[in-house]
Amino acid sequence: MSASTAPATGRKTLAVLLLVPALAALVLWTFAWPAARIAPRDLPVGVAGPAAAADGLAHDLGRHEGAFEVHRYEDAAAARSAVENREVYGAVVVTPAGPELLTASAGSPVVAGLLREAVAGPAAAEGRTVPVTDVVALPSGDPRGAVLGASLLPLAIAGAATGAATVLLGLRGARAAATLAGASALAGLTGAALAHGWLGALTGNVWAEAGVLSLTVLAIGATFAGLATALGRPGFGLAAVLTILAGNAFSGMGSAPELLPSGIGLLGQWLPPGAGGTALRSVAFFDGAAAGGPLLVLSLWAAAGLTALALGGRRRTAQAPVPAPAPAATTAG
Structure with a gap:
């Protein structure tokens, strides 16, 4: 190793040594702090x-x-x-x-x-x-609500994978939107088949449940694709924080939004996982009661992400260099 590369390698090593504990502390705080402060608030x-x-x-x-x-x-x-x-x-x-x-x-x-x-x-x-x-009891297939509470992280991962794949594969415009929508629909149908048909954890209209699951995956996937298109690699990190980290920790699905620290529960309901979990609970057990607000939140995230994806694709197309015309062939006299 040359003397010039040694300082650079040392800085990278130090960055890793500092970044990993900081990231672990952030994740632990995000999940553990709300759980440690659960109490009824209004x-x-x-x-x-x-x-x-x-x-x-x-x-x-x-x-x-x-x-x-x-x-x-x-x-x-x-x-x-x-x-x-x-x-x-x-x-x-x-x-x-x-x-x-x-x-x-x-x-x-x-x-x-x-x-x-x-x-x-x-x-x-x-x-x-x-x-x-x-009055409205949990089904015998999930008497403690564990399946419903554990469903958000797989949905977030499915949405993140769909959005990231759409960007990394270079899909744009209508093809990108169709890919996100199609993958989200299949994920929603699969999730409903497992949770409703196999596990018996959901008891509502299976098509409504599949629709909520699909919209949740689409909102998360569109957020990943839109932010990555608009911001580049930092967009993936921001989307992960909003949907996988804070989105799950602040959703209140394991307890209730009103049991989380003041402001955290409300914030969680404005993020896709929290809105998706609340909407799924409504259609699965309460005949859709109070599902309108969460469905609106999911729709806004999906629309914003798809809009950012479309605008980013158009901007890249407009900035693409136009190939120079080939020189005209000369004719021998």
Whole structure:
């Protein structure tokens, strides 16, 4: 090794030694910090029943400062409808025999357990029992919601691979868009077949589930392709942060967005994995209730990525050098 190359090699070695721990720390912080700070923050819950008794329940929930966002309903039917439409995660209904708790483990098994602890726990300490009704239960094929929670990372990887391949293969324009759309559709159909048909973890309309999965993969793939086209190699890194790193860690699929630190859960719902997970939960268990917002977010990411891909392809075409005309052949006189 020559003396001139030794300093360069040393700098590269030092860069690797510093970069790897920094990257590991970033990944660990991104995933571990939200998980370590899980707690209810303005969690939507309902209270139903006669005014005097319902006011008392609302006051009891209000003792957990900042934990619950209490919605009032006239009766048990209205509260149940609110749970089924994803307006609230659960509701406490005042009955002549005492309070009854309505939950939706399909909305979040973690929140369902938290509500049992907050409502039924104090009553059990006093020797009373609070009946609990799981209005929208998880299927027997996935009683803890583990399959749904684990589905985001494979979707993000599939989208990232599709977007990266589109760029690295040099596809442009309509061909690039068609490749992204086709691969995303196949990924969505495959995912729905596995999660719905084989594992029994989803119980909604299988075509709607496949559509949400496909749109999620397309949004992630278009983000990778669009950012890489616009920014070059740094675009791949930025897309990975948005969709694989922060997108998964801030999605709230393992708990609920309202259980993550303030602002993190909301940010996660504006990123493709979080929006895709929420939309999938809605179509799989709640007949599409509250799916409009997440589907809009996915559509915006997909449209923005495809637009960046198209504009980048046109710019490269316009900048391509025009071949010089061949010299005219001379005719011998």
